[in-house]
Amino acid sequence: MIDLLSYGAFFLTMALTYAVICLGLNLQWGQTGLFNVGVAGFVAVGAYVSSILTTPAIDGRLGGFDLPIVIGWLGGGLGAGFLCFLLGALTLRLRSDYLAIATFGAAVVIQLALLNLEGITGGPFGIGFIPRPFGTLAEQPGLFAAANLAVLIVLVLVCYLALQHLTRSPWGRVLRALREDEEAAKALGKDPVTYRLQAFAIGGFVMGLGGAAQAHFIGFIAPDNYLPTLTFQVWTMLIVGGSGNMRGAILGAILVWAIWALSGSLVASVFPPDQQARAASLQIVLIGVALCLVLLLRPYGILGEAGTLRAPLRRALRRTPNSLSEGQKTNV
Amino acid sequence: MTLQPLMDGLVNGSIIGLGAIGVTLTYSILRFANFAHGELLSWGAYLALTVSAALGALLPGLGTPIGPFSFGWSVPIAMIASMFLTGLVALTVDWLLFGRLRNAGSAQIILVMSSFGAALALRNLLEFIYTSSPAYFTTALQISRPVLPGLRATPDQLLVLVLAVVMVVAVHLLLTRSAAGRSMRAVSENPALASLAGIDTRAVIRMVWMLGAALAAVGGIMSGVVVQIRPTMGLDLLLPLFAASILGGIGSVPGAMLAGLMVGLAEAFTVQIIGAEWRAAVSFVILVAMLLLRPQGIFGKAAA
Amino acid sequence: MTQTMEGRQSAQDARSSDEEPILKARSLSRSFQGFKAVDDLSLDLHEGEIMGLIGPNGAGKTTMFNMLAGSLLPTSGTIHLKGQDISREGAEKRLRRGLGRTFQIPRPFPEMTVLENVLCGAQGQSGEKAISAFFRPARSRRDEALALEKARHLTDFLMLSHLENEKARVLSGGQRKLLELARILMADPKVILLDEPAAGVNPTLLQDIMARIVTLNEQGVTILLIEHNMDMVARLCSRVMVMALGQKLAEGAPDVVIRDPEVVRAYLGDAA
Ligand SMILES: Nc1ncnc2c1ncn2[C@@H]1O[C@H](COP(=O)(O)OP(=O)(O)O)[C@@H](O)[C@H]1O
Ligand SMILES: [Mg+2]
Numbered sequence: 059m060i061d062l063l064s065y066g067a068f069f070l071t072m073a074l075t076y077a078v079i080c081l082g083l084n085l086q087w088g089q090t091g092l093f094n095v096g097v098a099g100f101v102a103v104g105a106y107v108s109s110i111l112t113t114p115a116i117d118g119r120l121g122g123f124d125l126p127i128v129i130g131w132l133g134g135g136l137g138a139g140f141l142c143f144l145l146g147a148l149t150l151r152l153r154s155d156y157l158a159i160a161t162f163g164a165a166v167v168i169q170l171a172l173l174n175l176e177g178i179t180g181g182p183f184g185i186g187f188i189p190r191p192f193g194t195l196a197e198q199p200g201l202f203a204a205a206n207l208a209v210l211i212v213l214v215l216v217c218y219l220a221l222q223h224l225t226r227s228p229w230g231r232v233l234r235a236l237r238e239d240e241e242a243a244k245a246l247g248k249d250p251v252t253y254r255l256q257a258f259a260i261g262g263f264v265m266g267l268g269g270a271a272q273a274h275f276i277g278f279i280a281p282d283n284y285l286p287t288l289t290f291q292v293w294t295m296l297i298v299g300g301s302g303n304m305r306g307a308i309l310g311a312i313l314v315w316a317i318w319a320l321s322g323s324l325v326a327s328v329f330p331p332d333q334q335a336r337a338a339s340l341q342i343v344l345i346g347v348a349l350c351l352v353l354l355l356r357p358y359g360i361l362g363e364a365g366t367l368r369a370p371l372r373r374a375l376r377r378t379p380n381s382l383s384e385g386q387k388t389n390v
Numbered sequence: 391m392t393l394q395p396l397m398d399g400l401v402n403g404s405i406i407g408l409g410a411i412g413v414t415l416t417y418s419i420l421r422f423a424n425f426a427h428g429e430l431l432s433w434g435a436y437l438a439l440t441v442s443a444a445l446g447a448l449l450p451g452l453g454t455p456i457g458p459f460s461f462g463w464s465v466p467i468a469m470i471a472s473m474f475l476t477g478l479v480a481l482t483v484d485w486l487l488f489g490r491l492r493n494a495g496s497a498q499i500i501l502v503m504s505s506f507g508a509a510l511a512l513r514n515l516l517e518f519i520y521t522s523s524p525a526y527f528t529t530a531l532q533i534s535r536p537v538l539p540g541l542r543a544t545p546d547q548l549l550v551l552v553l554a555v556v557m558v559v560a561v562h563l564l565l566t567r568s569a570a571g572r573s574m575r576a577v578s579e580n581p582a583l584a585s586l587a588g589i590d591t592r593a594v595i596r597m598v599w600m601l602g603a604a605l606a607a608v609g610g611i612m613s614g615v616v617v618q619i620r621p622t623m624g625l626d627l628l629l630p631l632f633a634a635s636i637l638g639g640i641g642s643v644p645g646a647m648l649a650g651l652m653v654g655l656a657e658a659f660t661v662q663i664i665g666a667e668w669r670a671a672v673s674f675v676i677l678v679a680m681l682l683l684r685p686q687g688i689f690g691k692a693a694a
Numbered sequence: 695m696t697q698t699m700e701g702r703q704s705a706q707d708a709r710s711s712d713e714e715p716i717l718k719a720r721s722l723s724r725s726f727q728g729f730k731a732v733d734d735l736s737l738d739l740h741e742g743e744i745m746g747l748i749g750p751n752g753a754g755k756t757t758m759f760n761m762l763a764g765s766l767l768p769t770s771g772t773i774h775l776k777g778q779d780i781s782r783e784g785a786e787k788r789l790r791r792g793l794g795r796t797f798q799i800p801r802p803f804p805e806m807t808v809l810e811n812v813l814c815g816a817q818g819q820s821g822e823k824a825i826s827a828f829f830r831p832a833r834s835r836r837d838e839a840l841a842l843e844k845a846r847h848l849t850d851f852l853m854l855s856h857l858e859n860e861k862a863r864v865l866s867g868g869q870r871k872l873l874e875l876a877r878i879l880m881a882d883p884k885v886i887l888l889d890e891p892a893a894g895v896n897p898t899l900l901q902d903i904m905a906r907i908v909t910l911n912e913q914g915v916t917i918l919l920i921e922h923n924m925d926m927v928a929r930l931c932s933r934v935m936v937m938a939l940g941q942k943l944a945e946g947a948p949d950v951v952i953r954d955p956e957v958v959r960a961y962l963g964d965a966a
Contacts, residue, residue, distance in 0.1 A: 093499050155499065170670050228827060230827065231814060243786075244786045246789060250786075345510075346510035
C-alpha cells in the first residue's frame with residue numbers, strides 16, 4: 059500500500075515536471091504561435107546549469123558550486139531563457155519557420171555539447187549526486203516522496219499563477235492583440251518582434267525551470283535524457299491538452315505521461331527482451347501518427363473544447379497564409 | 391595538412407546537395423520547411439537495399455561487383471526502382487497529410503509541425519522494420535587509390551561525384567528547358583498568377599514530390615554505398631540539408647547543390663582540424679552566420 | 695443640410711506650399727503582380743489641415759494609405775514625416791512617430807472586449823513591458839488607470855459605453871467603425887489617416903463624427919481623409935486630391951475640384 063502510494067507520488071512528481079515544461083511551451087506556441095522544435099535542448103540547459111550550480115565541487119568538471127537549489131533552478135531557467143532570446147533575436151524577424159529550423163539546430167548542438175564538453179557537462183556519463191529537495195528526509199521514503207510531490211505541486215502552481223498574472227496584464231493584452239490581428243496591432247504601435255521575443259524567452263525560462271526541477275528530482279542526468287523524443291513528448295502533451303489552455307497543458311502532461319509510462323511497461327512485459335527496442339519504435343510510430351491525426355482533425359487540442367483561448371490561436375494561424383494562394387517571391 | 395578532407399567533403403557535400411534540392415523545392419513551391427525530408431533519404435536507401443537484396447537473391451549474378459566498384463548491377467537497378475518508390479512514399483504522405491492540411495487552409499506552421507510528426511513516424515517505422523543496426527549494400531571492402539598527390543579516393547566515391555553532377559545538370563535542364571519545369575518556376579514565383587494562367591498546381595505539386603524524393607533516394611543510396619545505412623541517417627542529415635538550402639537561397643537548385651558542397655567541405659575540414667565530434671555543429675554555425683549576415687542566401691534575391 | 699460648398703477653413707490655415715509639409719510623399723508607386731494600383735503619386739499634407747483624398751472605387755486610395763502608414767512597402771518612392779525619411783519603417787514605428795491610421799474595413803480584435811480593444815491603442819504604457827507586467831509597480835498601475843479613464847471617455851463619446859464589456863466580434867459594421875476610431879484616438883497621433891470613417895454609420899452619428907473630426911483638428915491634429923460622402927468632404931476639407939487609376943487627377947479646393955470636368959468623367963466612368 060505504502061509502495062503503491064509512493065509509486066503514485068513518484069509518478070505524479072515526474073508528470074508535474076513535464077507540466078512545467080509544457081507550460082513554458084504553451085506560452086511560446088499556444089499563446090504566441092511560435093514553433094519550437096528544440097524543447098529537449100532548452101530543458102537540458104536548465105537541467106545542466108542547475109546541476110552544475112548546486113552539486114558539490116568535483117575534480118575534472120566545472121563546479122559544482124554547491125549553491126542552494128533555488129539558485130540552481132533560477133540559473134537553469136535564466137540559461138534556457140537567454141538561449142531562447144538569442145535564437146529568437148536571430149530568427150523572429152525572418153520567416154516563421156526559420157525559428158523552427160534554428161531551434162532544431164540548437165537542440166542538435168546542445169546535445170553535442172553535452173557529449174563533448176566533458177569539462178563542463180561530464181560528457182556521456184553526465185552529472186550525478188544532484189541534491190534533492192528535502193534530501194535529509196531520504197531515510198523515510200514515504201515522507202520523502204510526499205515532500206518532493208509537494209515541491210512540484212507548488213512549482214506548477216507558481217508557474218501557472220505567474221503565467222496567468224502575466225497574460226492578464228497589459229503585456230498579455232498586447233500579446234493577444236498581436237495574435238488576433240497582427241496588422242491592426244502594428245497600426246496601434248505594437249511591435250510584434252519585441253513581444254514574440256519576450257514570450258519566447260519567458261517560455262524558455264519556464265522550460266529551463268522544468269528541466270532543472272526534473273534533474274533535481276531524478277538525481278542524475280546524462281545527454282541521453284535529452285534526445286529529440288523528449289521534444290516530441292512535450293509537444294504531444296501540449297497538443298493533447300489543447301494549445302493555448304494552461305490548465306489543459308498541465309492535464310495533458312499528466313495524461314500523456316501516464317499513457318507513455320503504461321505503454322512502456324506494457325511493451326516491457328509483453329515483448330521478449332530482444333524485441334523491445336523494435337516495439338518501442340512502433341510505440342513512437344503510433345504516437346507520430348496520432349500527432350498528425352490531431353493536426354488533421356482537431357488542430358487545437360483534444361481536451362477542454364470550451365477553452366476560450368483556442369479560437370484566437372486558430373484565427374492567428376489561419377491568417378498567416380499557407381500560401382499556395384499568396385506568397386513570398388522566390389526563385390527556382 | 392593533407393588534401394584528403396577535400397574528397398570526403400565533396401562526397402558528403404554531393405549527398406547533402408541532392409537532399410537540399412528537394413528541401414528547397416518543397417520550401418519554395420509548397421512553402422513550408424519539411425522536417426520529414428531527411429526521412430526520404432533513409433527510405434530511399436532502405437527501399438534500394440530491399441530491392442537489391444531481392445534481386446541478388448533471384449539472380450545471384452547481379453551481385454558480382456561491376457568493374458572497380460564495390461557493388462553489382464543489382465544496386466543501380468535498385469536505385470532506379472527506389473527513386474520511383476520513394477516518390478510514391480512522398481506522394482502518399484502528401485495525400486494523407488500535407489495535401490489535406492493544404493486543402494483545409496492550414497497555416498504554414500501547422501504544415502511544419504505535421505512534417506515533424508511525419509518524420510517521427512517514418513523514421514521509427516524504418517527502425518521497426520529493419521531494426522536500428524546498420525546495414526550495407528555489400529560487404530566488399532574497397533581500397534582507395536591516389537587520384538592526385540595527397541588525395542586518395544575509392545572508385546565508389548568518384549562515382550558518387552560523377553552521379554551528383556549528372557543529377558544536378560539533369561534537374562537544372564528539366565527546370566529550365568521543359569514545360570513542366572517552367573510551370574514549377576511559375577508556381578514558385580507567383581502561385582495565384584500561375585493558377586490564373588491555367589497551370590495545373592496539383593500536377594506541379596506531384597512533380598515537386600517525385601523530383602525531391604527521387605533525388606533524396608539517390609542521396610540516401612550514395613550515403614549507403616560510401617558509409618552505411620541506418621534509420622537515423624536522414625535525421626542526422628536534416629540540419630545540413632536545411633543549412634544548405636538556406637545558404638543556397640530558398641528556391642535555387644544550383645544554389646542548393648553548391649551550398650551542399652560547401653557544407654560538406656566545411657564539415658570535412660572541421661573534422662580534420664577540430665575533431666569529428668563537432669561535425670554536426672558545423673551546419674548550425676553556417677545557419678546562424680547566414681541568418682545573421684545574409685538571410686536570403688548567397689544565391690537568393692533579397693526578400694520583397 | 696449643406697449651407698456651403700466652400701472649403702472649410704482649417705483650424706490652422708494651410709501653410710504656403712514652400713513650407714515643409716508634415717507628411718510628404720514623393721513618386722509613390724505600388725504594383726500587385728504587374729498591376730499598378732498606385733502609379734507615381736506625390737502628396738503633401740500640411741500641418742494643421744484636413745485634406746481629402748477622393749476617387750472612384752479601386753482608384754488606389756487605400757493602397758496609398760497603406761503605404762503612408764507603413765502597412766505596405768511601396769515598390770518605389772519616398773515618404774517623409776516631419777522631414778524625416780520613414781519610407782522603410784514599419785507601421786508600429788510610424789505610429790510611435792505620431793502617424794496613425796484607421797482601416798477602411800475595421801479590424802477589431804474580435805475576442806477582446808470593446809474596452810480592451812480601445813486600451814490597446816494606449817501608447818507608452820509601462821504595463822506593456824514584460825517586467826512591469828510581472829511586478830506591477832505603481833507607475834504601471836497608474837498608467838493603466840489613466841488609460842482606462844481615457845478609454846471610458848472615448849467609448850462614451852463614440853456611444854460605445856453600453857457595449858464596453860462585449861466581445862468586439864458582436865459589434866455591427868457601424869459600431870466597428872466607431873471602435874476603429876476610438877482605438878486610434880487613444881494613441882493621440884499628430885497625423886491621422888482616416889479611411890472612410892463614416893461609411894455604414896447612421897446619419898445622426900455621422901454628424902457627431904464630423905464634429906469630432908473638427909474638434910480634433912482644432913486641437914492641432916492633421917487629418918487626411920478618404921471619404922465618398924462629398925458633402926462631408928466639402929464641409930471638412932480645405933483641400934482635396936482626386937485619384938483615378940492610381941494617378942492624381944486633380945487637386946485643389948473642394949468646390950472647384952468637384953466641378954472639374956475630368957473628375958466628373960472619372961466618377962461617371964466609374965458608374966457606367
Ligand atoms: N493586396 C492586394 N493584392 C492585389 N491587388 C490589390 C491589393 N490591394 C489592392 N489591390 C488592387 O489595387 C486597386 C486599388 O485598390 P484600393 O487601393 O483598395 O482602392 P480604393 O481604396 O481607392 O477603392 C484595386 O484594383 C485592387 O483590386
Ligand atoms: Mg479603399
